[in-house]
Amino acid sequence: MTALAESLQHRLDVSLAFFYPDTCQVCRAEHATVKNGYVGARCRSQVRFIEPPYCERCGLPYAGDFTAPFECANCCEMELYFSSARSAVAAHNVVREVVHRYKYQRALWFEPFLTNLFLHKALPVLRRQDWDFIVPVPLHAVKHREREFNQAERLAAHLSAASGIPLTSKWLRRIKPTATQTLLTRQQRAANMRGAFAVRPGVRLDGERVILVDDVFTTGATTSACAEVLQAAGSGDVCVWTVARGL
Ligand SMILES: [Zn+2]
């Protein structure tokens, strides 16, 4: 952990110990502590990790026996700019609720829970590979001011601290404020993301291999739009890691 992250974590621990009893903040009916992000063992047992076999490109899991690598129908149809996308867990019940409250209600005490899930799956894979930088999906400046923190950036910072791969938030920015995508179709999401991101003026990349980090992967429209502008600026391969994935 960086000194800043440590001091933030310490302040968070102190204020939480004051305001919250050791109770699961999802069901409020079992024991939980600051260390496990105030999610108790019973709620945690509902978490579904994403396991192979899955689509080589977008990481969509499939039931059944697949011996050869394959791409799902969506990936065959869509032009995606990342080489692969992987997520730690399904964005189901407990995870869906925790991500929502973390992101929109600033429920920062859940951060250790999400970080643990993320690192548990991402670290063993990334340690076998060769990546140069971690880049969080940026928020638009207006939204960043409103929300006061970028959840993707915080998760990316934890991944960077644990993996030793440097993080940079200086390359990418979100230049178009995009409305919530929840009700949009796959095609509408892709259209909505067109022109949403740009590299900062003066940024020229030289083949750097990038891990793009976001909280949730849905259709890949957002992360693919980021990968597209990074590659146009000269990056090498871009892979995507998110904590959760819509299924
Ligand atoms: Zn619980």
Ligand SMILES: [Zn+2]
């Ligand atoms: Zn796919």
